[in-house]
Amino acid sequence: MNDAVMAKYTKDKKVGEGTFAVVYVGKQVKTDRKIAIKQIKEGEFKDGVDMSAIREIKFLQEIRHANVIELIDVFTAGPRLSMVLEFLPTDLEGLIKDTKILFRLGDVKAWMLMATRGLHHCHRLQILHRDLKPNNLLISPTGELKIADFGLARQMPNPKDKMTPTVVTRWYRAPELLFGARYYTPAVDVWSLGLIFAELMLRLPYCPGEDDIDQIDKTFRAFGTPTEEEWPGLTSLPAYPKTVNKYPHPSVQELKMRFSAATENGLELFQAMTELNPADRVSCEEALTADYFTEFPRPTKLAELPGRTE
Amino acid sequence: MTSATASSKATKTVTDDDIYRQSSQFKKWSFTPTQLAARRLQTNTNGREFVKQSFLAADLDPAMAKILSVDEELTMVNYMCSQSEGIAQVLNLPSKVKATAVLFFKKFFLINSVMVYSDPVKVLHTCFFLATKAENHFFSINQFCKYTGAVAKDVLQLEFVVMQSMLFSLSAQSAYTPLHGFYLDIQTSLPHVPASTVGSLYDGARKYVSLSFLTDANFLFTPPQISLAAMMCTNSQITEQYLRVKMSDPAQFNLTTKLVQECVDMLQKVDKPTKEYVQEIGKKLRSCDVEKTKARLLKRKLKEQGEGDAKKQKLDSETPQPPDMSNSASTEPASAEASASASASTTDASAPASASASASTEQS
Numbered sequence: 001m002n003d004a005v006m007a008k009y010t011k012d013k014k015v016g017e018g019t020f021a022v023v024y025v026g027k028q029v030k031t032d033r034k035i036a037i038k039q040i041k042e043g044e045f046k047d048g049v050d051m052s053a054i055r056e057i058k059f060l061q062e063i064r065h066a067n068v069i070e071l072i073d074v075f076t077a078g079p080r081l082s083m084v085l086e087f088l089p090t091d092l093e094g095l096i097k098d099t100k101i102l103f104r105l106g107d108v109k110a111w112m113l114m115a116t117r118g119l120h121h122c123h124r125l126q127i128l129h130r131d132l133k134p135n136n137l138l139i140s141p142t143g144e145l146k147i148a149d150f151g152l153a154r155q156m157p158n159p160k161d162k163m164t165p166t167v168v169t170r171w172y173r174a175p176e177l178l179f180g181a182r183y184y185t186p187a188v189d190v191w192s193l194g195l196i197f198a199e200l201m202l203r204l205p206y207c208p209g210e211d212d213i214d215q216i217d218k219t220f221r222a223f224g225t226p227t228e229e230e231w232p233g234l235t236s237l238p239a240y241p242k243t244v245n246k247y248p249h250p251s252v253q254e255l256k257m258r259f260s261a262a263t264e265n266g267l268e269l270f271q272a273m274t275e276l277n278p279a280d281r282v283s284c285e286e287a288l289t290a291d292y293f294t295e296f297p298r299p300t301k302l303a304e305l306p307g308r309t310e
Numbered sequence: 311m312t313s314a315t316a317s318s319k320a321t322k323t324v325t326d327d328d329i330y331r332q333s334s335q336f337k338k339w340s341f342t343p344t345q346l347a348a349r350r351l352q353t354n355t356n357g358r359e360f361v362k363q364s365f366l367a368a369d370l371d372p373a374m375a376k377i378l379s380v381d382e383e384l385t386m387v388n389y390m391c392s393q394s395e396g397i398a399q400v401l402n403l404p405s406k407v408k409a410t411a412v413l414f415f416k417k418f419f420l421i422n423s424v425m426v427y428s429d430p431v432k433v434l435h436t437c438f439f440l441a442t443k444a445e446n447h448f449f450s451i452n453q454f455c456k457y458t459g460a461v462a463k464d465v466l467q468l469e470f471v472v473m474q475s476m477l478f479s480l481s482a483q484s485a486y487t488p489l490h491g492f493y494l495d496i497q498t499s500l501p502h503v504p505a506s507t508v509g510s511l512y513d514g515a516r517k518y519v520s521l522s523f524l525t526d527a528n529f530l531f532t533p534p535q536i537s538l539a540a541m542m543c544t545n546s547q548i549t550e551q552y553l554r555v556k557m558s559d560p561a562q563f564n565l566t567t568k569l570v571q572e573c574v575d576m577l578q579k580v581d582k583p584t585k586e587y588v589q590e591i592g593k594k595l596r597s598c599d600v601e602k603t604k605a606r607l608l609k610r611k612l613k614e615q616g617e618g619d620a621k622k623q624k625l626d627s628e629t630p631q632p633p634d635m636s637n638s639a640s641t642e643p644a645s646a647e648a649s650a651s652a653s654a655s656t657t658d659a660s661a662p663a664s665a666s667a668s669a670s671t672e673q674s
């Protein structure tokens with residue numbers, strides 16, 4: 001059974017390597033479709049099949065959406081587990097860093113729309129991604145954006161169950177996580193998306209903290225220091241610092257200066273996604289109805305987006 | 311806390327049958343009774359063929375193996391499911407994790423014959439180990455083996471086979487989740503019903519959900535249907551009232567109650583096999599295992615030749631015990647294992663003593 005699955009694909013050459021996996025490009029023999037084979041590194045996990053591989057397989061099985069990477073198959077070669085994924089040669093981080101590429105307003109909007117749609121689907125299925133960052137938003141050869149890397153994802157638990165706050169790459173980590181909250185919601189992913197939005201507009205990370213303490217300071221500097229009044233329960237969160245620097249919330253004027261090209265509707269959505277108090281943050285569902293997505297300029301059509309390879 | 315209200319809103323949508331119908335479990339693991347019977351027959355035929363080939367390959371007469379019938383295989387699988395309560399207890403698992411493990415196990419033996427994997431305890435342990443990972447309730451392999459008496463090598467070897475047999479659909483939905491949703495929703499939909507009544511409805515229904523693992527319910531009904539049936543078995547009056555409040559359309563009400571009633575019938579006639587019967591099947595099962603048969607033949611031969619005691623004893627200890635929890639105890643610390651089998655036999659699957667206690671640690 002396993003060999004039959006493996007025989008359906010060719011593994012041509014290595015295209016990348018992450019902490020836990022080596023990625024190869026290959027083909028689905030029958031259709032000639034290009035695919036990626038993500039091979040989990042051996043010896044990383046003595047306790048059997050790697051947890052993050054299990055999470056990734058578990059969730060990708062359940063999510064079928066145009067804006068989420070497709071898991072096509074799974075097989076083992078010897079002790080190593082391989083996931084066959086759709087081939088997505090580009091990622092948003094690469095595009096952001098490629099200064100030769102100019103982003104138009106409509107491009108940013110198209111990417112934000114696709115990312116929000118994909119994330120909305122995950123949240124509808126009660127799945128938290130917990131590691132959104134430009135490097136995990138991949139671009140298909142036809143320009144479609146797909147959310148990838150579900151190695152930290154988990155099902156929404158019961159309200160009473162604790163979760164670990166040490167998730168999400170630091171620069172994209174929501175304030176409730178920075179303060180060690182053990183109960184959190186899909187709003188943590190919306191925060192990450194908001195920070196990605198800022199990065200797409202600025203072409204630079206918006207809150208590049210050097211360590212966890214600095215991350216809190218940079219977050220406050222960028223968004224203002226929240227008060228117990230604005231966010232009831234804030235100061236009793238487990239890791240809320242004893243002393244914090246007080247920064248004012250940026251005025252609309254200030255935001256317009258920081259994001260000179262953004263429209264008012266764009267800034268309104270950005271602000272809604274980055275509300276410090278998670279209870280006030282927009283959901284993906286609400287975000288999708290934002291005026292930003294319907295106002296001019298329209299989201300760029302796939303065929304005209306940067307980063308396509310076809 | 312505000313985040314808590316947001317997620318309890320979310321819990322209710324999980325009970326949605328529509329969302330369930332998009333799940334890989336629904337797509338890959340739900341059947342009509344006819345399809346299910348055909349699937350079992352196929353698996354049994356595969357098992358029969360496997361035994362025959364393995365005996366021929368070892369130059370043994372296949373007639374020595376006492377082949378299990380479809381019903382005997384099913385009895386063995388369901389018996390093993392009833393043992394899962396004990397494992398869940400020694401690991402102190404929330405019922406969500408236990409449910410996932412048992413569903414893995416049932417799916418595994420729907421497509422694999424017990425005659426092929428003739429040591430179902432190993433498979434059960436592996437299903438538990440995989441379930442703890444899939445449900446974010448991690449134990450290291452050493453901890454896991456220490457508590458359950460499982461053998462690390464066996465579990466790690468089988469892990470991928472189990473994943474593959476699941477067709478990689480590692481998200482298992484049980485009736486506990488929607489039951490919890492109904493429990494919360496009833497309190498707002500039927501405010502006149504006293505909290506204690508709703509509470510005992512919930513506790514009672516949890517026992518029936520646990521019992522449902524000994525039936526085919528998970529292959530034939532959706533988790534919300536099973537949880538409604540479990541509620542119906544506990545307190546039909548309130549459950550019907552609730553359904554009437556939620557379903558204003560009489561056609562929908564009738565269709566739902568009809569389906570739920572079919573599941574109720576199933577839950578109400580769970581008959582547990584006697585220990586003797588299970589042991590008898592276990593004996594047959596060992597006769598299907600070519601390695602065990604070889605060992606048995608060798609032992610008999612040695613006995614006839616009157617060989618030394620040392621060798622004989624060694625082979626004795628390799629001869630497997632009846633297929634229950636004590637089987638795997640031989641190689642691992644006896645204490646944890648002993649309590650596992652003790653609790654398994656006393657509580658059994660129908661009446662987890664700690665139903666309400668475990669409700670508080672429930673993960674989903």
Ligand SMILES: Nc1ncnc2c1ncn2[C@@H]1O[C@H](COP(=O)(O)OP(=O)(O)OP(=O)(O)O)[C@@H](O)[C@H]1O
Nearest residue numbers: 015016017018019020021023036085086087088089
């Ligand atoms: N579906 C894919 N199609 C094409 N290339 C891919 C695909 N997935 C990953 N890659 C390439 O392989 C590299 C490694 O991917 P992987 O997801 O293992 O790690 P990562 O996210 O880059 O890093 P880390 O493991 O530290 O999070 C990526 O940087 C990318 O270049």
